[in-house]
Amino acid sequence: MLHASSDTAFGRTKGHVLFVSRQRITGKNNGSSAYLLDLAGAVRRAGFTPHLLQPSPDLMGRWPFMRLRPEMQVFESHAIRGVWRIGNWVVARDPRVGLDALRAVVSRLAQRSGLRGGWLSDRPRPYAIAMPWTDADRTFVRRCAAGATDIVVADYAFQAEVLALLPDRPSAIVMHDLFHSRAGQASGRDSVANLDREKEIALLSQADAVIAIQSSEAHFLKQYVPASRPILAPMAAHPTSRPLPGDGHRLLFVGSNTAPNVVGLEWMFREVWPLVRQNSPDCMLDVAGTVAVGFPRGGPDGVIFHGMVEDLGSFYTRAGVVVSPLTFGSGLKIKLVEALAQGKAIVATSVTLQGVERECSGAVVHADSAGDFAAAIIALADDGRRLALATAALGAARAHFSPQACHAEFTAWLEENRPHAAHLLKAVQRG
Numbered sequence: 001m002l003h004a005s006s007d008t009a010f011g012r013t014k015g016h017v018l019f020v021s022r023q024r025i026t027g028k029n030n031g032s033s034a035y036l037l038d039l040a041g042a043v044r045r046a047g048f049t050p051h052l053l054q055p056s057p058d059l060m061g062r063w064p065f066m067r068l069r070p071e072m073q074v075f076e077s078h079a080i081r082g083v084w085r086i087g088n089w090v091v092a093r094d095p096r097v098g099l100d101a102l103r104a105v106v107s108r109l110a111q112r113s114g115l116r117g118g119w120l121s122d123r124p125r126p127y128a129i130a131m132p133w134t135d136a137d138r139t140f141v142r143r144c145a146a147g148a149t150d151i152v153v154a155d156y157a158f159q160a161e162v163l164a165l166l167p168d169r170p171s172a173i174v175m176h177d178l179f180h181s182r183a184g185q186a187s188g189r190d191s192v193a194n195l196d197r198e199k200e201i202a203l204l205s206q207a208d209a210v211i212a213i214q215s216s217e218a219h220f221l222k223q224y225v226p227a228s229r230p231i232l233a234p235m236a237a238h239p240t241s242r243p244l245p246g247d248g249h250r251l252l253f254v255g256s257n258t259a260p261n262v263v264g265l266e267w268m269f270r271e272v273w274p275l276v277r278q279n280s281p282d283c284m285l286d287v288a289g290t291v292a293v294g295f296p297r298g299g300p301d302g303v304i305f306h307g308m309v310e311d312l313g314s315f316y317t318r319a320g321v322v323v324s325p326l327t328f329g330s331g332l333k334i335k336l337v338e339a340l341a342q343g344k345a346i347v348a349t350s351v352t353l354q355g356v357e358r359e360c361s362g363a364v365v366h367a368d369s370a371g372d373f374a375a376a377i378i379a380l381a382d383d384g385r386r387l388a389l390a391t392a393a394l395g396a397a398r399a400h401f402s403p404q405a406c407h408a409e410f411t412a413w414l415e416e417n418r419p420h421a422a423h424l425l426k427a428v429q430r431g
Contacts, residue, residue, distance in 0.1 A: 013047065013048055013049040014046070014047040014048045014414075014415075014418045014419075015048050015049070015150035015151060015414075015417075015418045015419050016048070016049050016051060016076075016148055016149055016150045016151070017043045017048050017049065017050050017051070017149075017150065017151045017152075017153060017414070018051045018052075018053055018145055018148070018149040018151070018152050018153065018166070019036065019039075019040060019050060019051065019052050019053070019075075019153045019155055020053050020054075020055065020141065020145075020152065020153070020154050020155060020159050020162045021036060021052065021053075021054055021059075021155035021156075021159065022054060022055070022056045022058065022059050022128050022129050022131070022155070022156075022158070022159065023036075023059060023128070023129050023155060023156070024059045024060065024061060024066065024128070025037070025052070025054075025072070026066050026067060026068050026069055026072070027068065027069025027070070027071050027072060028069070028071055029069070029256070029290075029308065030256040030258075030289075030290075031235075031256065031333070031334035031335065032176055032334075034235065034334050035174070035176065035213060035235050035334060036155055036174065037071055037072075037074060038235055038236055038406075039153070039174065039211070039233065039407075039410065040052070040074045040075060041074050041403075042233075042236075042403065042406075042407040042410055042411060043414065044074055045403070045407075045411075046407075046411045046414050046415070048151075048414055048418070049076045050074060050075050050076065051075055051076055051077045051078070051145075051148065051149075052072075052075040052077070052078045052079075053078075053079050053140075053141065053144055053145055054078075054079065054080040054081065055081050055133075055136075055137040055138075055140040055141050055162075056081060056082075056128060056131065056133075056134070056137050057080070057081055057082025057083060057092060057093070057094060058128040058131050059080070059128045059129075060082075060083065060090075060092040060094075061128065063092075064091065064092045065089055065090060065091045065092065066089070066090050067088055067089055067090075068088045068089070068090065069088075079140075079144050081136065081137070081140045082094065129155075129156050129158055129159075130156075130158045130195075133161050138161075138165055141162055141165045141166070142165060145166060149166055149169055150169065150170075150417075150418070150419045151169060151170045151171070151172075151414065151417055151418075152166045152169050152170075152171045152172075153171070153172045153173075153174060153211075154171070154172070154173045154174065154207065155174050155176075156173070156174065156175075156176055157173055157175065157179070157195070157200055157203040157204050158195075158203070159173070160173060160203040160204070160206045160207065163206050163207060164206075170208050170209075170417035171206075171207045171208045171209070172207050172208065172209040172210065172211055172231065172413070173203075173204055173206075173207040173209075173210050173211065173228075174211045175204065175210050175211060175212050175213070175217065175221075176213060177217075177329075178200070178217050178220060179194070179195035179200055180195055180196055180197040180199075180200045201224055201225055204221070204225045204228055205225055205227040205228055206228075207228050208228060208229060208417075209228055209229040209230070209231050209413055210225060210228045210229070210230055210231065211231045211233050211410060212230060212231065212232055212233070213233065213234055213235065213355075214232075214234060214354070214355025214356055215232060215355050215356070215358075216354060216355040217355060218230045218231075218232040229413070231409045231410050231413055232409055233406055233407055233409060233410045234337070234356070234400075234401060234406045235334050235337045235401070235406065236337075236401060236402065236403040236405075236406040236407060237337050237338070237340060237341035237397040237398075237401035237402065237406075238341055238403075239340075239341045239343070239394055239397045239398050239402075240341065240342055240343050240394065242343060242394070243343035243344075243387060243390035243391045243393070243394045244316060244317055244342060244343045244344060244390060245320060245345065245383065245386045245387040245390045246316075246317065246318055246319045246320040246321075246344070246345075246386075246390075247318055247319070247320045248320040248321070248380060248381035248382070248383065248386055249280060249282055249283045249284065249320065249381060250283075250284055250286065250318055250319050250320050250321075251283065251284065251285040251286065251319060251320070251321050251322070251323055251377065252285070252286050252287075252288070252315055252316065252318075252319035252321070252322050252323070252344075253265065253268075253285065253286070253287045253288070253291075253322070253323050253324070253325075254287075254288045254289050254312060254315075254322075254335050254338070254339075255287075255289045255291040255335060256289050256290045256291060257289075257290040257291050257292075257293040257294050258291075260326050260327075260328055260329035260351075261289075261291045261294070261326070262291060262294035262295075263327055263328065264324070264325040264326040264327055264349075265287070265291065265294075265295070265299075265325065267325055267327055267370075268323065268325040268373070269299055269300050269303070271370035271373075272325065272370045272373045272374045272377075273285070273300055273302070273303070273374075274300075275370065275371065275374035275375075276374045276377050276378060277300075277301070277302055279374075279378050280378060280381065283302060283377075284302050284303075284304065285299075285302060285303045285304070285323075286304050286306060286315055286318075286319065287299065287303060287304065287305045287306065288306045288307075288308075288309045288312060288315055289307075289308065289309070290307065290308055292305040292306070292307045316339075316342040316344060319344065320345065320380065320381070320386055321344070321345050321346070321347055321377055321380050321386070322335075322339040322342075322344045322345070322346045322347075323346075323347050323348070323373075323377070324336055324339075324346065324347070324348040324349065324352040325348075325349055325373060326348075326349055326351040326352045327349065327351060328351060329351055333348075333352045336348060336352055336353070336356070336360075336364075337397070337401050339393070340360070340363065340364075340393045340394070340396050340397040340401065341394070341397040341401065343390050343391070343393055343394035343397075344390055344393055345365075345380050345385075345386045345389040345390045345393065346363075346364045346365065346389070346393055347364070347365045347367055347373060347376045347377055347380070348360075348364050348365070348366065348367075349366070349367065349368050349373070350366060350368050353366060356400075359396055359399075359400040359401070360396055362392055362396075363389070363392040363393045363395065363396035364389075364393065364396075365380070365389065
């Protein structure tokens, strides 16, 4: 059960804000998780108390356990259906999850060894975020949240059903992406669920407000979802004290195992990397994050996959250029904001810059063709150019992606809907 008192360990609260999510959130280890935690931090700083409720055990996917990182402590309470909690560890109760995990490990080891066969096919579990709600999910929400929620925030449009389970409360949906805009962009390789335009608009319209991560998607809401209030809340940055120009012959890509990241890297390996290495044979590319799972045989010469990295600090310090070769996708690219805040020279495609073109003008090299992308990387081997671009990137992070700038609209909406303010407004309306 969620704690409903108006007093918390952090002092008196303005109200309890319940986030309902079915994504696997263990910390700031992928873009969507980092964004939700960023919003929860904004809730906390505004004087409200954030809680996290996860009604579906499907979020465990095919991994039987996960460790919650320290940043999860932003939530006053955190409840997940169908798991055991042992300190910071979460363990799935369903034994089939463990069997799926074993199958996945065997498949990857066999593929790396060069074995072939249908029995080696890697079959991930369905996309948990978009799975249909079950009666058990609904019962869990009613039991755990009914008396402890002043404001409800649904994580993704697929969680719109929770708004009907907790009626008569101010509500918002964290949109993350415009899913219908991604249809057909990756020839069926996208890792998220299909959602047509009409259905997406219908889901978003069920909330009082919809939180957009970048300006072009906020504009879509204003035009096509007039029933809901659009709230623009980009991912906030925490800039370093100075630019970090790094080594001009060392590149960095950071990303999770999603189709946009995998397809983007495939394009870079195939079209861009040969041009870079031809001109600069000693150039190296570090790849950090679970995107390595999408490349069981590794990458071309000069590419090093590091897998999941607990602390990216040393990678950012060493890298001279951060690359983002995405060819499709929606939403704000979280790692772009992170690289800006680290004061790095960045080369990115127009897909990466979608919705923040104005904010990143002059601070990021924009290149869409393989030749232009490679030429930009090669040019940034020059120390002066690299330092100038890194300085501009850090300036953009400070000017446009500070927590105050990013969270102003969201904080204002929370204040308007705090329990005391909402009661006063109703009294005025009745008068």
